[in-house]
Amino acid sequence: MKIIFIGCVKFSYRALNAILEKQNQNIEVVGVVTKKTSPFNSDFCSLEDIAKENDIPCYIAETKEQKLMLEWIEQFHADVIYCFGWSHLLSSEILNVPKLGVVGFHPALLPYNRGRHPIIWALALGLKETGSSFFFMDEGADSGEILSQEKIIVDHSDNATTLYEKISIVAINQIQTFTLKLAENNYKTEAQDHTKANTWRKRTKKDGEIDWKMSAKSIYNLVRALTKPYVGAHCDFSDKEVKIWNGRIEEANTDEYRNIEPGKVIEVNENEIVIKCGEGLFTITDHEFEKKPERGSYL
Incomplete structure (x- = not known):
């Protein structure tokens, strides 16, 4: 089975490595499509080096235009295309090239939660579970028939980094399993x-702004959703935007603070800053304040 691999994020790199580990006379990666840079993928990772190391032909996509990419792909007569970590929909012409189709990846429990930023939104909304879904791509967005899907529990302590890793580990195992099934023509799909x-x-940037009138729970979810490898949540202080990377909900007697306005600094201890929220208290534990706010001041 000849595979064309398309991707440009850290998960793409890990997935391609996992497939190369399983290469044999029946499974071969014959081409790689990637980018040199990306202005919007926080977890960007070019696959050019891994392609060169394994003597695999590599196409660098410079723009969204897909005509030249199509012509390059057609020469390999691939049986299947894997598109894992690509921010553009593929043209119908590319989707129709491989015999088996194009397999896409979405870290959510399809059909629920299609679309953009699935790891961020899952955490920001406080979801208890998400998923790892592989599907045959059609002309819609994340709407094709499911090839492989696993449920993943989202723990209260999870953040963008840990959830990304959880999903990656599960997804790599799925890829290695269904690749063998595709090569043997022994697979099933579900609409x-x-x-x-x-x-x-x-x-948008506005979605990452902390409003201290939010509950401590909502602020915690926002901060953990946008921590590394993403851009970080932020608040304004002294007319400057300040990144907030981590924090926790304080298990305090909230009645004691019922007359305190949201955004007031309750306590400052070394690197930690306790803030009154619309409901509850939130402690900032990892931040980029140049000068920490004083107790009694407001964010």
Whole structure:
């Protein structure tokens, strides 16, 4: 089975490595499509080096235009294309090139939560579970038939880094399993129930701004959703934007603070800053304040 691999994020790199480990006379990666740079992928990772190390032809996509990419892909007569970690929909012409189709990846429990930033939104919304879904791509977004899907529990302590890692570990195992099944023509798919689908929108900078009138729980979810490898949540202090990378909900008697306005600094201890929220208290534990706010001041 000849595979073309498309991707440009850290998960793409790990997935390609996992497939190369399983290469044999029946499974071969014949081409790689990637980018040199990306202005919007926080976890960007070019696959050019790994392609060169394994003597695999590599196409560098410079723009969204796909005509030249199509022509390059067609020469390999691939049986299947894997597209894992690519921020653009593929053209119908590319989707129709391989005999088996194009397999895409979405870290959510499809048909639920299609669309953009699935790890960020899952954490920001405080979801208890998410998933790792591989599907045959059609002309829609994350709407094709499911090839492999696993449920993943989201713990209260999870953040963007740990959830990314959880999903990656599960997904790599899925890839190695269904690659063997595809090579043996021994696989099954399941159509998505489109009536259950919702689509998450693109995140904006405004979505990462902490409003201290939010509950401590909502602020905690926002901070853990946007921590590394993503851009970080932020608040304003002294007319400057300050990144907030980590924090915790304080298990305090909130009645004691019921007359305190949201955004007031309750306590400052070494690197930790306790803030009154719309509901509860939130302690900032990892931040980029140049000068820490004083007790009694406001964010």
